[in-house]
Structures are given as C-alpha cells and as structure tokens.
Amino acid sequence: MALVEIRDVRKTYGGVVPVLNGITLDVEEHQVVCLIGPSGCGKSTLLRCINGLEGIDGGEIRLHGDRVSGPGVDLDALRRDVGIVFQSFNLFPHMSVVDNITAAPIKVLGLGRKEARERAMELLARIQLDKKADEFPDRLSGGQQQRVAIVRALAMDPIVLLLDEITSALDPELVSEVLNIVRDLRQEGMTMVLATHEMGFAKEVASKVCFLYGGVVHEEGPPAEIFSDPHDERTRSFLQRIIEAGRL
Amino acid sequence: MDESSEASAVDRTRAPRPTRQWKPAPPRSVVGLASLAVLVAAAAVLSAVWTAGSIREALDSLSADTAWVNVGLYSVAALAMVLFVPAVKGLQTAIEARRLIRIDLAEARATTADAQEKSRLAIGYAVAFAIVLLFGLFLIANEIAVGKTFFDLGLIFETGALVASAFWVNVEIFMIAEVLVLVWGLLIAVARLAPGRAGAPIRLIATAYVDLFRGLPAIIAIYLVGFGLPLTDLPILRDMTPTMFAILALTLTYGAYVSEVYRSGIESVHWSQTAAARSLGFSHSQTLRYVVVPQAVRRIIPPLLNDFISLQKDTALVSVIGTVDAFNQAKIIASNHFNLSSVTTVAVLFVLITIPQARLVDKLIERDQKRMRAGG
C-alpha cells in the first residue's frame, strides 16, 4: 500500500474542460515524486487537491489507505498532516519569522509557546536563519522567505510535503539555497511531491517523474528513463522545448 | 525565442541605418504669464486697500475706538505689496530667459523654469489673498450684518460654557457609539462572510440589515428609535434615556457602514494568505482571527476614522428626539437672543475635534501609499 494513493482523480473548475481528467498516481513512503508538464497542465491543482485546498469531482485520494477525499473528511486534520509550500511563499506579513513558524503549532496543535519557539529556533538554525527569527518577512530575500516557508510547513511535522514550483519566483542565484533544503529532506527520508520546472534538479532527486498532460499522467518512470529515453511523443517534444530554452 | 535567434544572426558587415537626429527645442517664453502675475498682484493690492477702507467705515459705524484697528488694517493692505516681489522678479527673469535662448539653451531652460515658478507663486498667493478678502467683505456687508449674526463675540463668551458643557453629551454619545460600532460592525462583517451553504441564511440576513441601514437616513433612524421604541413599553427599552436611544440608533446605522469597511478590508487580504493558513490546519475562524483580520485592520483604519468623523457630526441629529446636546442647547440660546452666534460655537467645536482626526487620516493614507510603493 502506497503512502498516498491517487485514483482516477477528476477536477473541473467553472469551465467545461476538466483540468484533471483521471489522474492515477502512487507515492510510496520516502519517495520524491516530481510532477512535470507544460504550464497550466494542472500540477498546482493536483497538489492542492491532495491536501484538500481544492475539492475533487471524481475518483479518490487515500492517505495510509484511509480515504481523505469526499464528504465528511476532516480537512483541517488532513491539512495538519500534509504540508504544502507555495510558489509565492505566502508568509504571513504581519508576523515575525519565528511567529510564522510557531503560529500553527501553537494554535492548531496546542503546543506550548516556549516549546514551539524552541522547535522553531532549531529548524531556523538548520537553515542558518536563526539570526532572522525576530525580523519580519519583508526584510528577507526571496530565497530566505521560501526557506522560512518550508520550515513553517516542517514545523507541523507533516507526513508528506507538497512543493509547488518553490523556486519559480526566485532570482537564479537564490535557487540553490532552497533546493539544498529539499536535498537534505530527501536524505532524511521525507516523502515529497514536487511540481517543478527545474529539470536538472528533478533528474537528480526524483524517485519517479510524472509527465502531466491533458489532465492525465501521460508518462511516468524513473528520471533516467523519462529524461533520456521518453517513450511518448508529447513528453519528447516537451523536453525538447525545455532543452532549447537552455533549462536542461 | 525566434527574435533572439534572429538578433544573433545580425549581419555586422553592413553599414547601420542612421539614427534620426534629435532637434533641441528652445523653451517657451513665459513673459506673458509673468506679466499676468504682475497685474494680478496689482489688483490684489488695490482691492486690499479698498477692503481695508470699507472695514474701517463699518467699524466707524460701531463707533469703536479704531486707531489701532486702522494700523492693523492698513498693514494687512501693505502686506499685499509683498506679492509684487515674486511677480516682478518673475517678469525680470522671464525677459532674461528670452535673451539667453540665443546664447545658452540649457541656461535659458533653467531660467525659464525659474521665472515660471516665481510667477505661479505670485498668482497662487494673490488668489488665496483675494479669497480671504472676499470673505472679509462678506462679513462686513450690510453694516456687518453677517458678522453680528454669526460672530457676536459678547454672546459667544457669555454662553460658551453652557454650550461646551452640552457638547459633552455629544462626546459621550459618539465615544460610546464608536466602541459599540467597532464590535457590532465586525460581527456583521463576519456574518456576511459566513462560509458554505449553511452560512447562506446568515449572509442573507446580514446583507438585508446592511442594505436597510445604509439606505436609511441617520436622522430617520434616530427618530424612529428615539420616539418609537419607548412607545412599545417593552421591559428594558422602557427605562432607556433619550441619550441611550441616540447611541442605539447611531450604532445601528454606523454598524452597517463600518461592517462594509471591515468586509472590504477582509476581502482585500489576498486569498493566498487564506490558502497558506488553511494549509497549516487553521480552521475558517482561526484563519480569520489570526491571519486575515490582523492584516485587514491596518488597512481599514483610515476609512474607519472617516466613518467615525461622520458619526461624530451626526450626533448633532439627536436633537430631533429632544436630547439636549450642544446643537439643541445652542438653538435654544439662539432663539432667545435672535442671534446665531451660539450655533457658531457648536460649529467651531465640531470642526475643532474633526481637524486632528482628518489630518491623522491623511497621514495614515500617505503612510500606506508609501508602503505600497515600497512593495510591502
């Protein structure tokens, strides 16, 4: 039994064309699954469905075998355990860095203020930002903000971490400091699903790469296979465009 | 992508296409504007002298001791002469600038700008001066009719204390109403944002309430509440004083306005903040409480203060239900003396408490705009 099982998931926003049209995908424990595909193919939507930020219209999602989609599911509980980091960081601008990290553990998990702060400081030290604990997010660089956002999700001790193009909004020289954290997390065995345009990085860290197209997983496999010998014509032409743009 | 590959294929051996020539334009002469400034200054001085003369005549008719008043009046008229300084300088500079055009274009431009600045300064001050003069004339027209009716200093000092103590009733009303409005408005705003299908009836009722009280003139709300509710003879309502009814009516009316202020503030917080909070496991109400409302509050302070200023002014409406507030007191005095000066006192009191708040609103808006430009 996979840690996360995604079965024939369908999702349509207002329009007629479904964004997700029968996605099936397994995420095993300790795996890093990379979602790739053209802009607008539904990577963000899929991630948002996994932690219940969006409802799904068909199919099902299971976590540890328990169905976490559909009516009656405690979404607050699901989101407590499935962390997500967004492309645009979304730190709370009215809270200091450390408060950003401790807010949910204190208010949602009921952790003591002191304990929560200690844990946050530990996490901040790991990303070398403990000196910035009492600064406000707007005093931090994009790379620093994104690292804090990752740590904020980690402070909830998630079962699985979803990362939605976490480096797309960053200046090129700030990308590596963020990706390094993801490398560390993989080392520790954190289960992750990441949507990314960083193909080189996907090739390096992915246990499995999934090419999303037309609302389905068009092709999936180990990175070596997908990147060097894609079977599918669409996958090939997508990767070709990426190579032409100098991104692989 | 196509463009960039073409750009790298530029044929570097071919002669480049010549770039079009930039033609420097001489500055436009401002001698006309500068002459206008001198004329305006002259007109201002003449009318100042004439106004001073009329005021002196008016004061003579009061047979007051006017020796020092004369000095004051004519020195004000003399003050108008100061307008000539920038006006004449502006004209000189404008002529100088025209001469410079043939010698040094850059210098000519700078001098023209200088001349324009001086002339505009003269005109601006002259216009302001003229407005003050007109007001002075209005006060003294018809043998100081306006002045005596509205600004009878004797009466103002005599009744000032009485009016000011009645003004305390207004202060009491708006202070209590403001606190109630803050809480009540937030409640309504949150009700209007009640989530899901279950929230629909709550949203509907809250919306109906806001529509009703935003459309209802405050004076009618006060009238209905102040005269209507006591007639019902219901337990608690029966024992309420007119002041309490006034507070109730104003809270109901302004609660509707302020709930809209809250709501627009809450909706101005980007949805990604809600997504971030919910993704950490915050519930709907926790998200509002810890993430959305704290961010909204800072943005709503300026419009909130504006509504408070309106509320403070509308406390004058409570006189319709017989509450003896400053305005009602002043009206009583006015009808006893056939003179409106006591009402002027009330007007001044209202304006005085409003001005600092208005400036504060300006400051806050300015601060917010600065922050917006700084991108935070």
Ligand SMILES: Nc1ncnc2c1ncn2[C@@H]1O[C@H](COP(=O)(O)OP(=O)(O)O)[C@@H](O)[C@H]1O
């Ligand atoms: N909230 C929404 N309402 C309507 N359409 C949406 C919404 N979010 C995304 N979409 C549409 O769904 C499609 C997939 O979007 P998204 O999941 O963001 O793609 P990706 O992350 O792969 O670029 C896009 O066509 C987008 O316009």
Ligand SMILES: [Mg+2]
């Ligand atoms: Mg996306």
